[in-house]
Amino acid sequence: MFNPSLTASRAALSIVGAIIIIDCAALIAVGKINFGSVVPLGLGIAFVAHGIFWRPIRTFVTKNRWLNRLWYALWCLFFLWLLSFTVFVWMLQQQIKQSKQPAPAVAAIIILGSGTVAGKPTPTLAKRLDTAVPIINAQSNALVVTSGGVGFQRTRSEADIMATYLNDAHDISFERILQEGKSTSTEENLRNSQTLLAAHDISSSAPIAIVTSDFHTIRAAAIARHQGYQQPITVASPTPLSIRYNAWFREYFAFASGWLLGEY
Numbered sequence: 001m002f003n004p005s006l007t008a009s010r011a012a013l014s015i016v017g018a019i020i021i022i023d024c025a026a027l028i029a030v031g032k033i034n035f036g037s038v039v040p041l042g043l044g045i046a047f048v049a050h051g052i053f054w055r056p057i058r059t060f061v062t063k064n065r066w067l068n069r070l071w072y073a074l075w076c077l078f079f080l081w082l083l084s085f086t087v088f089v090w091m092l093q094q095q096i097k098q099s100k101q102p103a104p105a106v107a108a109i110i111i112l113g114s115g116t117v118a119g120k121p122t123p124t125l126a127k128r129l130d131t132a133v134p135i136i137n138a139q140s141n142a143l144v145v146t147s148g149g150v151g152f153q154r155t156r157s158e159a160d161i162m163a164t165y166l167n168d169a170h171d172i173s174f175e176r177i178l179q180e181g182k183s184t185s186t187e188e189n190l191r192n193s194q195t196l197l198a199a200h201d202i203s204s205s206a207p208i209a210i211v212t213s214d215f216h217t218i219r220a221a222a223i224a225r226h227q228g229y230q231q232p233i234t235v236a237s238p239t240p241l242s243i244r245y246n247a248w249f250r251e252y253f254a255f256a257s258g259w260l261l262g263e264y
Contacts, residue, residue, distance in 0.1 A: 013050055111145065
């Protein structure tokens with residue numbers, strides 16, 4: 001029997017799934033193979049499969065009571081996850097909006113690392129550095145900290161490459177830049193930078209700007225507060241639209257992982 005609402009739901013599920021598949025396939029095609037592209041790809045395939053083969057799938061699962069219960073349980077878990085993801089995205093949007101406000105006077109500006117290629121910052125890291133420059137220029141008394149260690153099969157620290165970029169591209173004096181070149185994670189970025197600033201008589205109670213990608217601001221702020229930064233001020237670097245939603249998806253799981261590991 002024809003059911004208009006079911007037909008519409010199946011069509012919507014197929015369309016959403018197809019959009020997710022196309023988006024993730026495009027990212028994978030250019031080498032962006034990661035959690036934020038592979039998992040949504042699987043989700044998109046499941047959506048399309050359910051949209052097209054809804055009746056055969058339902059016929060199959062209803063033949064077994066336990067399989068039918070599992071099917072309903074999985075859908076319930078998915079909607080609970082979707083609710084939690086929606087709340088996370090809302091919180092992230094509020095943090096990004098707050099991060100775009102003009103920065104007050106700060107004692108230091110920490111720029112978090114995000115990878116290098118062939119001795120140059122990745123596009124994401126270059127965006128973070130470019131975003132920090134107006135604040136650096138506007139607040140001449142604030143120290144600048146570039147933070148990132150030596151990656152696998154690298155000879156220079158990320159902090160050194162970041163400092164060189166600021167000097168070459170924006171004429172920021174090396175004398176203003178402290179290099180924290182040992183960290184391998186956001187948690188280490190902030191902890192090591194805290195120690196470095198303390199050696200220059202800048203306390204964690206002082207207002208300190210933390211420059212990072214917009215999707216990363218909520219986690220960076222949470223880690224900073226957990227480590228004793230009393231006035232962390234996140235500054236959001238924009239993420240290109242082409243990878244924005246996949247970045248949000250990855251960040252959701254990174255935030256959940258950080259919470260489970262006691263990072264905040």
